[in-house]
Amino acid sequence: MNHVTDNSTDTQDDVITITDLNKWYGDFHVLKDINLQVKKGERIVICGPSGSGKSTMIRCINRLEEFQRGSLVVDGIEMIDDVKNIEAIRRDVGMVFQHFNLFPHLTILENLTLGPIWVQKKPKEEAEAVAMKYLERVKIANQADKYPGQLSGGQQQRVAIARSLCMSPQIMLFDEPTSALDPEMVKEVLDVMIELAEEGMTMLCVTHEMGFAKKVADRVIFMDGGEIVEENTPEPFFSNPQTDRLQLFLSQIL
Ligand code: ADP
Numbered sequence: 001m002n003h004v005t006d007n008s009t010d011t012q013d014d015v016i017t018i019t020d021l022n023k024w025y026g027d028f029h030v031l032k033d034i035n036l037q038v039k040k041g042e043r044i045v046i047c048g049p050s051g052s053g054k055s056t057m058i059r060c061i062n063r064l065e066e067f068q069r070g071s072l073v074v075d076g077i078e079m080i081d082d083v084k085n086i087e088a089i090r091r092d093v094g095m096v097f098q099h100f101n102l103f104p105h106l107t108i109l110e111n112l113t114l115g116p117i118w119v120q121k122k123p124k125e126e127a128e129a130v131a132m133k134y135l136e137r138v139k140i141a142n143q144a145d146k147y148p149g150q151l152s153g154g155q156q157q158r159v160a161i162a163r164s165l166c167m168s169p170q171i172m173l174f175d176e177p178t179s180a181l182d183p184e185m186v187k188e189v190l191d192v193m194i195e196l197a198e199e200g201m202t203m204l205c206v207t208h209e210m211g212f213a214k215k216v217a218d219r220v221i222f223m224d225g226g227e228i229v230e231e232n233t234p235e236p237f238f239s240n241p242q243t244d245r246l247q248l249f250l251s252q253i254l
């Protein structure tokens with residue numbers, strides 16, 4: 001049984017290849033012929049109006065959502081209805097959500113070591129050492145024994161990022177990681193994301209933080225009505241939008 005796709009020739013460097021992806025919620029066609037290739041180390045920012053399918057699309061990448069047509073290959077693993085493949089992809093792909101989804105009854109340190117101990121079967125001491133390393137990186141090591149409810153939103157989101165990193169992901173997905181935060185906490189989370197980007201992490205970020213997009217994105221993608229309407233490098237994306245829909249969107253958010 002070998003479902004691992006041989007990515008030869010032109011898609012060689014791609015860590016994500018989405019081809020003609022279509023998804024429906026009942027009768028509602030939520031994703032329409034999505035095509036997207038992401039190379040190792042690439043930083044992609046996805047924006048678009050509320051309801052345009054951004055979350056649904058990135059949730060398909062680690063199979064939090066299923067889809068009905070098209071194909072999706074992540075790190076050489078084809079996304080099909082095989083639990084082994086889904087598990088393999090989830091090992092490679094970290095995800096950070098708008099609402100941090102930390103376990104409230106576990107300490108910060110326990111939140112970070114849960115996956116490594118129970119999923120990756122790492123010894124507790126090793127998992128804790130790795131966790132402390134990442135907590136230091138997101139500048140929160142001194143809060144390791146606290147519970148999520150004792151931390152600010154910005155701190156909790158940094159913990160959520162550190163928790164993902166503890167699983168050694170190849171790809172990080174962010175779904176509006178700063179949109180639930182008070183304005184003064186946005187920067188501390190973006191700074192962590194910028195650092196990750198500068199270290200070469202492959203990232204897909206749904207965000208309307210256009211300063212972040214300009215600073216780190218290799219490409220910016222605009223979705224509307226379940227389609228990728230426009231994509232470009234940041235400079236022309238913002239200064240010279242090609243479609244009326246993107247022009248309108250930018251005029252509303254900038
Ligand atoms: P975005 O992240 O761009 O705001 P979403 O991907 O969350 O958009 O949603 C796209 C569309 O799909 C929206 O119209 C939303 O109402 C609809 N939708 C999202 N989740 C579901 C669901 N579980 N069942 C039915 N419709 C859904």
Ligand code: MG
Nearest residue numbers: 054055056176
């Ligand atoms: Mg969304």
